[in-house]
Amino acid sequence: MNPFSSGTRLRDMIRAIRACKTAAEERAVVRKECAAIRAAINENDQDYRHRNLAKLMFIHMLGYPTHFGQMECLKLIASPGFPEKRIGYLGLMLLLDERQEVLMLVTNSLKQDLNHTNQYIVGLALCALGNICSAEMARDLAPEVERLLQFRDPNIRKKAALCSIRIIKKVPDLAENFINPATALLREKHHGVLITGVQLCTDLCKISTEALEHIRKKCTDGLVRTLKDLANSPYSPEYDIAGITDPFLHIRLLKLLRVLGEGDADASDTMNDILAQVATKTESNKVAGNAILYECVQTIMSIEDNGGLRVLAINILGRFLSNRDNNIRYVALNMLMKAVSADAQAVQRHRATILECVKDSDASIRKRALELVYVLVNETNVKPLAKELIDYLEVSDLDFRGDLTAKICSIVAKFSPEKIWYIDQMLKVLTEAGNFVKDEVWYALIVVISNASELHGYTVRALYRAFQVSAEQESLVRVTVWCIGEYGDMLVNNVGMLDIEDPITVTESDAVDVVEIAIKRHASDLTTKAMALVALLKLSSRFPSCSERIREIIVQFKGSFVLELQQRAIEFNSIIAKHQNIRSTLVERMPVLDEATFIGRRAGSLPGAASTPTIPSVSLPNGVAKPVAPLVDLLDLNSDDAPAPSSSGGGDLLQDLLGVDLPPASQQSGAGQASKTGNDVLLDLLSIGSPSAPSSSSAVDILSSNSSNKVPVSPLDDLSSLSLSTGTTSNAAPMMDLLDGLAPSPPTENNGPVYPSITAFESSSLRLTFNFSKQPGNPQTTVIEATFINLSSNTYTDFVFQAAVPKFLQLHLDPASSNTLPTAGNGSITQNLKITNSQHGKKSLVMRIRIAYKINGKDTLEEGQVNNFPRDL
């Protein structure tokens, strides 16, 4: 006989599989076996059905697909004999779960079996129901289960009790039906029934307040008596574990008492004596005893306050904490976490021990201890605690550093007594674990530094020193580069020297060295390099002696493959080379960053991240775990625990820090805007595809593209643009020029044919005239000089002219002469437009325009179309 036909015994199949040397061999055996089982299923083989299913279960356990066996389970369950049913139910529980629709088919069989005369079969059905029932099944079969709670055999009663738990969790509405039969179970003597009854009552209390009230009123005394009897019971071999009678029952009873005592002074009062007895009399040299003590402490801390008991409880935890067994220390830390809210003082006494636990080699203990330390920190002890933690950072495990760093940063930020201390601690953290620091943290640091004007010099020098030893810590490098860019002169001139500082001599070229190292380091990422470029630009103005060297560094990045870097390099190079006169204004120190905005934004975009790490046990009402999780999300296996902090907020902040330097300045400063937005609106107005923009305006576009979305919403940018635009409006034209370094110089002479001027647009308040000229040898291109005249008696401010043309035309707007239009007779604004007509001679010009300005701060918008261009332009 073929050893792998379906005739093989289960034992032989397991043996054959175990004999396999390789995974491939095993797969082959399983494949053969599965094929034989499928064949047997198709032939509707009766004799070997339960053997086949048993094999399938084994195969399933090895991780192979076995869904084809699901119907076999149902057939076996429907057969009359106990052995078939037994294997059928087992298969049902292993191969199916509540989500499969096949399960609905079994409801009827279950109902019959729950009413079966053979109590073992009833037991099988209850077991299956308790393990996999769905909400629908719970509804359908609840009456049967309710009835079985009073069955004569205790084995059935206890199974029915646990089954009821599953039912009320699936369908909470059914809870009230179970209140009476459940409380009846509390009077049982049989331990199995009693423990399941207690558990059922605990779950009922969590689901229904009605049940809680009822059980609290009717059963508290009885439960206290039961616990007392149990605690005082003589040795009973059947339930004895390490000298204690049924510790599991102890624990369940204590847990139910906790639920009943919470928020109810009378109930709490009733149980005081027995809790005191359990807390003092229980042997604590074995796990079982400690488990009871642990549960007891938890109950004491949760029920209504009784000073004496709490002292007792905290003392037990203190004892736990000094226990040599790691498990005991772990639960002590866990429990102290909950005790903090009740009695912080008492927990503070154990601070030193807890701090030691942070340094434990066991990750579970470390994690608990760190969370506990975190909640113990306050204004008075922050300095020593932070010092301890930062010192430990140096030697801590790599996989623990992330957690530890986040906590330290959060503590330091939350409780720092003064800015200098905060900056010092953060520098230490960055030096030790800069690579583990989250982005928000170093943004926050920069905001603080920016606000501490008297510490700028001190900070930049400290960072310079730190950089010399820890140049590999990315976030340290970023903060250093940023600070040197902003406060480089203070570094070199030792400005704002504090008494505690050692004097330091740094030359201008040393400072540039730092930035150069940062930008050339291979490990530096885009953000760091981009920041370094900005810093270089700033330094080029602060350190004229290094200007040439800086330009050389920047030039190297003109060929960078990273668009962002290449673009910055080209722009910055242009600024350095051609625009000496405005450079110093451009790279002025950043205005003080607004702390409130930053904090607000962080709070908005990162709910509870970093700054408020999860303190699960504290926030939970003592022991009553999250609002009773419905079974479906019991494991939550798809979603991860941590509330995933979105990084989007961080991105914005980052943009602010980086982007604030240049693009907004060029964009928003006076006339520059007209040209830039002109291009954008051009696309909008005619909704034409992207016209191949002249190289010059594309430069503008690229420049603004990186931050244009974010600029309008950023208060930081507003601040900077304010200060910059005031300084640069008068320089608007050259300012614009720097961006189109590649464009041909504006027309100077006009030798072409003469065209009459036109009035392109006229309203009650504004007149726009166009003067035309042609460049010799270039008949397609027309240069238009637009003159705006104010016809009203109000001055127009924020004057912006925009124009759009159809696809066959290319339009280039030069900056306007001003963005303020004085009243009639007091002057005008002129702006040059250059139009290239690709259909010259066939089509004439046409243009749509939009003019926006403010009268006394009020926005006004005028729009129109210009059709009266002279022909042949």
Place this chain on the structure above:
Amino acid sequence: MIRFILLQNRQGKTRLAKYYVPLEDSEKHKVEYEVHRLVVNRDPKYTNFVEFRTHKIIYRRYAGLFFSLCVDITDNELAYLECIHLFVEILDHFFSNVCELDLVFNFHKVYLILDEFILAGELQETSKKAIIERMGELEKLE
């Protein structure tokens, strides 16, 4: 409440897997793999508790076998640790000096014992004697 119970050997072969919450098969395999990785390399001196996603694994090693329970974060860890031991004692008693092979060849019986010990993720019976007797009665019906 117990979310699942796993019995794995040091190589990570699953000898018993009982889930009290519905999971896809692929997810089950992932869980089994992850739990094994979590517990197998821990120092014996360490705690028997490891945090696992939003829950906690209480595990205990007996020779080459790891018994792991996944429980709620607020559950009494020590109680479940004791619970594992009681289960092992029951197995030991039932198979008289249990070894991994007993569990492999009689896996269906192990499931039956477990079903008499734990149901719906909660403890059903705390008496070793009661469970062994019950098993005896069930065996007679075969």
